[in-house]
Amino acid sequence: MNPASSASILPASDLARFRLAPNPGPMSLDGTNSYLLGVPGSGSAVVVDPGPLDEGHLGELAAEGRVELILVTHRHADHSAAAAYFHELTGAPVRAADACHCHGGQPLTDGEAILAAGIELRVIAAPGHTSDSVCFHLPADGPNGSVLTGDTILGRGTTVLDFPDGKLGDYLATLDRLEELGPATVLPGHGPVLPALDAVVRSYREHRHERLGQIRAALGDLGAGAGVHEITDAVYSDIDPAVRRAAENSVAAQLEFLRG
Template sequence: MGGHVTGAVTALASELPEWVTLLRAPNPGPMTLDGTNTWLLRAAPGEPALVVDPGPADEGHLAAITAQGPVGLVLITHGHLDHTESAARLRELLGGVPVRAADPAHSIGGPPLAAAGIDGYGLRIRVVPTPGHTADSVCFLVEHDDRQVVLTGDTILGRGTTVVAHPDGHLGDYLASLELLSAYRGIPALPGHGPALADCGAAADFYLTHRRARLDQVRAALDAGARTAAEVVATVYADVDRSLWWAAEWSVRAQLEYLGRESGGDDAGLDQP
């Protein structure tokens, strides 16, 4: 789920490895940008592909995925419906291939993902736990033919910033995950929404700077007398279309929790530090 920053967070990837294919779902919107990115990874012609994030329940999109068969495995970066809604149907269309996610609730026909990674289908895949956007968020570091990519789900987007939706999202975890991803210098990032980026580490640095600046703005709003999450949104996110303030309030609640302050309902005040 994207935020309101509309520009790319770092340079776009000029080219991707030949073993990477993008299929974009037809579900564009304020929170999904151009639509959900479904990534297919195939080590060589004829080898079973890996599908990452099958996307929404759209039969046309599923037909486009199945046309890329054979497929050996479906991987999930996190459990939001715009990434997982079609997983069971895709598994059916593909003859029962396993679907694997960090959360057992989204794993079908296979064990939940473990940090040890996955070897097979001619690809080396490391599962990188990156909680924060959601508790179950993971990224995938994939290597083949001396080239690497990082599939970042919604932890890093190709355009804009992601929503950390309290209470499932946790800002402290998210900042730690960005610190981890900042080490992946010069490796292309394949996000869940938006275009591919040239440098995962540079994108993580941008996100860290943006989040820290937002925290400073929230602190200033509280010091100026904001008493509810909604009042913080009205001050800090005044430049955001009001139709997206509901999503901004999710992030504000995560920011308040991170700052050690609690917010109640619209009529409730904030605890003072």
């Protein structure tokens, strides 16, 4: 385990606070946002995405009050690696869409309402980034509610599709569903809080369609049988080598979408 970081528990919305996990990187941006949800002053919380296995980080989360429930937005280790240990530390059940990441709790179901720490969360299946991605809607969090989006929507940049597990058709359908929630506050898995989910979704959708247009153009130049590496070279000509594999995954997902 890594030593404790100097991060603090910070406010994110009326019903949410977060602590930044000490795992910055090309894919995790500044680190994973681990959220504490609950009515202020209630002494209990729901923790969403405990993050990496870091004793200092988890100890700070546990010290904020009784943890009633632990939720995981998706399977990637920067969100889920600490779940089993945090379950042992707090005794709280862990729930995720994938039963493999549940510890003492049942898998999440789409549309389910969860009551814990004095608040209501609604589970939204959100496949696309991964097949097991979920979002959590807090309808009473401020005037427009809030949505914890995991890696489905980030506070900065755009989301990678973890192909072949993540698929573009699923992701576009997820964006449509999230847009229906209106100008809810976005509580992302990485990056800063954003003010209006519907506006962010429209920007994300526009970006995806721009990329599809670029890939269609590349196929026109390179031939219909062009492969992922060739198209990535053409479309992401100035890509940072650290995120080359992520770009190739996104290209592969878009090729599958275009080719039916």
